[in-house]
Amino acid sequence: MTQANARGAAPAGQNPNLVLGMLLLVYIFNFLDRQMLGILAGPIKADLGLTDAQFGAVGGLAFALLYSFLGVPLALLADRTSRSGVVAASLAVWSLFTALCGIAANYWQLFLFRLGVGVGxxxxxxxxxxxxxxxxxxxxxxxxxxxxxxxxxxxxxxxTLFGAYIASLVDWRMAFIVMGVAGLLLAPVFRWLVRDLPRTGSPVRLSALFEVFPVLARKPAFWLMAFAASFSSLTGYGLALWTPSVLQRSFGLGLIETGQFFGSLLLVGGVAGVVAGGFLADRLGQADRGWYAKLPAIAWGVTAPMFVAGLLSPSLTLAWALLVIPNGLNILWLGPVTTAVQHLVPQHQRATASASFLLINNLIGLGVGPLLMGSLSDALKSTYGIEALRYAAVACVGFYLVAALLMLLAVRPLRRGWVD
Structure with a gap:
């Protein structure tokens, strides 16, 4: 192992930018398959006769149950064998179950197929x-x-956009089938183009969790960042699933209009947020590692009131202008925090450390957020009627403030626990 490889340089024939581009493409499919459920909530609920709480369970709990717990053993497998091979196989599995969602005939079939998407x-x-x-x-x-x-x-x-357009042209089932087949075609291409680097350190054993997790558990920064990200994700995943329905119920938008409105918010705000987060963390974090936690805390503090103002706006134009800002700030944390988690353990344990972090984040964020928002909507319907979902979303936005406080508390422990 050369010093260059130890610091992240690619071996002959491997282009880091190509690897990053392929990983980005797979990650796009990851969230594309998730978000189609949100934009297609109306036709799916009408076709299968679902309540808001049932749809929240399908969109969050069903996905999170196995997704959260299997992440750790699959990361251990990746650390022990081939990281790129595990990613390729996972893409194929979740794409298959995404396609199967298109043939679901009732609530339980859709629930089980979403479990399968989470497994992949x-x-x-x-x-x-x-x-x-x-x-x-x-x-x-x-x-x-x-x-x-x-x-x-x-x-x-x-x-959001593909789901809306395919469903309008054909139906909601075809949207899942088309995207699932596309992912299945991408999987072998990814496996062919992406290879692992040689690794430093001892090979990871299947019992590595019992070695890696105690290291993390002794670091307060891990717990504070994990729970901060979890409370942020609780609201973020809930809003991702339910905002299209809020736009349709409270603002009177149709399916295509909702896809265009929400898709543009996510694209403009979200891309700016994650790029800014990574760039600022690298610049500021060189002098003070605490910025990897301070940046997300500041962003979440601004996110909460902006989401409330946007969701309660009486004007669609004003709503877009208000919501585009928090749609960027609420995910600014991704680059800084995932980097910080990587630096709490040695190089050869990084996938396992990330999976431990994601276990907590996804179990709370994905497992609770969409279901909580849907259940609150059902509970508030007798009082607020069609506006119940809007007020359920506003109530959950307060979790961003909890996330900001926890992340501020992580600043000093992160400086002490950082491993280069």
């Missing part, structure tokens, strides 16, 4: 974080992870 996606993110950390040196790592994290807004926007 469980193996995609943590090994990708580790591959990026391998390919890019520390001073460029947050920017690389920020570029990778563009898969979130681009995937959400693409899922």
């Amino acid at each position: 996606e469980a193996g995609g993110v943590a090994p990708s974080y580790a591959l990026i950390a391998d390919y890019f040196p520390p001073e460029r790592r947050a920017r690389a992870l920020g570029i990778y994290s563009m898969g979130v807004p681009v995937g959400l926007a693409s899922g």
Whole structure:
């Protein structure tokens, strides 16, 4: 192992930018497949006869149950074998189950197929974080992870737009089938183009969780960042699933109009947010590692009131202007925080560390957020009628302030726990 490889340089024949581009494309499919459910809430609920709470369970809990817990063993497998191979196989599995969602005949079939999507996606993110950390040196790592994290807004926007247009042209079922088949075709191409770097350190054993997690558990920065990100994701995943329905119920938009409105918010605001987060963290974090936590805390503090103002706006034009800002700030954390988690452990344990972080983040964020927002909407219907979902969303925005406080508390522990 040369010093260059230890710091993230690619071996002969491997282009870091190509690897990052392919990982970004896979991540776009990851969120594209998730977000189609949100834009198609109306026709799916009408076809299958679902309540808001049931749809929230399908959009969050069903996905999160196995997605959260399988991320750790799949990351261990990736650390022990091939990270790129695990990502490719995961893409194929979740794409297959995405296509199967298009033939669901009732609530339980859709619930089970979404479980399958979660099984596949469980193996995609943590090994990708580790591959990026391998390919890019520390001073460029947050920017690389920020570029990778563009898969979130681009995937959400693409899922919103493609889902709306395909459903309008054919039906909601065809949208899932088309996107699932596209992912299945991408999987072998990714496997052919992306290879792992040689690794430093001892090979990771399947019992590595019992070695990696105690290291993380002794670091307060890990817990504070994990729970901060979880409370942010609780609201973020809830809004991603339910905002299209708010636009249709409270602002009277049709399916295509909703896709255009929400897709543009995600694309413009989200891309700016994740790029800014990675760039600023790399610049400011060189002098003070605490900025990897301070940046997300500041962003979430601004996000909460901006979302409230936008969701309660009486004007659609004003709503877009207000909502585009928090749609960028609410995901600014992705580059800085995922980079910081990578630096709480040695190089050869990064995928396992990321999976441990994602276990907490996704179990709370994905498992609770969409279901909580849907359940609150059902509970408020007797009082607020068609506006119940809007007020349920506003109530959940307060979790961003909890996230900001926890992340501020992580600043000093992060400086102490950082591993170069």
